[in-house]
Amino acid sequence: MFRGGRGGLGNARFKSxxxxxxxxxxxxxxxxxxxxxxxxxxxxxxxxxxxxxxxKSSLLxxxxxxxxxxxxxxxTTLEPNLGDFHGRILADIPGLxxxxxxxxxxxxxxxxxxxxxxxxxxLVSATQEDPLAAYREVRKEIExxxxxxxxxxxxxxxxxxxxxxxxxxxxxxxxxxxxxxREVLAVTVxxxxxxxxxxxxxxxxxxxx
Numbered sequence: 001m002f003r004g005g006r007g008g009l010g011n012a013r014f015k016s017x018x019x020x021x022x023x024x025x026x027x028x029x030x031x032x033x034x035x036x037x038x039x040x041x042x043x044x045x046x047x048x049x050x051x052x053x054x055x056k057s058s059l060l061x062x063x064x065x066x067x068x069x070x071x072x073x074x075x076t077t078l079e080p081n082l083g084d085f086h087g088r089i090l091a092d093i094p095g096l097x098x099x100x101x102x103x104x105x106x107x108x109x110x111x112x113x114x115x116x117x118x119x120x121x122x123l124v125s126a127t128q129e130d131p132l133a134a135y136r137e138v139r140k141e142i143e144x145x146x147x148x149x150x151x152x153x154x155x156x157x158x159x160x161x162x163x164x165x166x167x168x169x170x171x172x173x174x175x176x177x178x179x180x181x182r183e184v185l186a187v188t189v190x191x192x193x194x195x196x197x198x199x200x201x202x203x204x205x206x207x208x209x
Contacts, residue, residue, distance in 0.1 A: 047117030
């Protein structure tokens with residue numbers, strides 16, 4: 001980035017048979033310097049994205065040995081957290097909000113991390129009154145940001161299904177699948193059987209990437 005300096009010649013360089021204690025020397029050349037701003041973008045096989053409180057941190061912790069902070073309030077996660085999922089790296093990306101692609105809520109900082117993920121695990125909470133609107137809100141920011149994010153493979157996940165009735169869960173899964181035109185996975189970290197089924201399915205999907 002910057003040219004390095006060059007050392008001068010010291011006294012010993014001028015030593016000879018007739019001058020055993022030379023005082024000569026030459027000045028060196030100073031190197032160049034400056035300020036550099038570096039931006040770290042995490043590299044992960046899959047990035048967990050969604051609105052704040054979509055259950056991303058809880059799912060990361062359940063699938064890996066990560067200890068991502070979990071809270072009932074929005075923006076519990078302020079920095080991406082990583083976890084090892086059977087040799088694959090999952091990244092919990094802080095929640096995205098409307099205007100994220102324009103920088104609101106540190107959105108650009110968060111979206112830059114999504115650039116370096118292989119696929120997207122898009123979580124929508126089953127407690128959302130309108131899951132499709134919640135999904136579209138995040139998709140809008142992803143598409144507005146550009147940089148190829150919208151072209152990444154996306155797996156849509158309805159999370160926190162333990163907080164709604166089986167009937168409501170099924171209705172929302174089917175509605176999302178119909179409106180978006182592809183399969184929707186459902187998961188809860190509170191049911192080991194459901195979590196195991198989801199984990200196995202995710203393993204197969206990541207193997208295809």
